[in-house]
Amino acid sequence: MVGAAGPLAAARPVIFAQMVDDPSGHPDIFPAEKKQQKERQRLFRIIEDLVKWENATNETVLQLEAQGLGLESYASDLNPVAVLINKAMIEIPPKFAGKPPVNPVAQRQKAQMGKRWRGAQGLAEDVRYYGQWMRDEAETRIGHL
Incomplete structure (x- = not known):
């Protein structure tokens, strides 16, 4: 393996x-x-x-x-x-199965979408959002290095 x-x-x-x-x-x-x-x-x-x-x-x-x-x-x-x-x-x-994401963008869209979050989709959405946020912060702080 x-x-x-x-x-x-x-x-x-x-x-x-x-x-x-x-x-x-x-x-x-x-x-x-x-x-x-x-x-x-x-x-x-x-x-x-x-x-x-x-x-x-x-x-x-x-x-x-x-x-x-x-x-x-x-x-x-x-x-x-x-x-x-x-x-x-x-x-x-x-x-986190079946739970919606908690990131601010998802919270704003929650009322508009009415989407059901199956499995770990909400968690995956939060990981994508906060991963991008961390990447952007790192770029801002140390990108010049």
């Missing part, structure tokens, strides 16, 4: 597989072997989707992760950069 993306992508299917029972454990729902096998194949397809890095922003797939199962997510790494990336991708966005 390369960089912080590899461990995150690998953790998704492992967590899912640990949290979901095999269909044979629920004979009341899947009484016949054929039904169990069909459900097992459906679960395998979900695991295949979870392992793909390009699904990191696919909301349908993300709903199946540990957070979607109502669990808290934890991640660790010896590399502090990987820890920061994991925090930014796993721990912080759910705290």
Whole structure:
């Protein structure tokens, strides 16, 4: 695996597989072997989707992760950069899920737009706004250097 993306992508299917029972454990729902096998194949397809890095922003797939199962997510790494990336991708966005941005421009536009903020869109908008603000401040203060 390369960089912080590899461990995150690998953790998704492992967590899912640990949290979901095999269909044979629920004979009341899947009484016949054929039904169990069909459900097992459906679960395998979900695991295949979870392992793909390009699904990191696919909301349908993300709903199946540990957070979607109502669990808290934890991640660790010896590399502090990987820890920061994991925090930014796993721990912080759910705290702001569905919330609007708080930056002044978004606040002025809020009444006009009537937009619903899905997932971490509001947080992403604030990161863009304040990141640009910091860049502009740095340019003003030390740009001549």
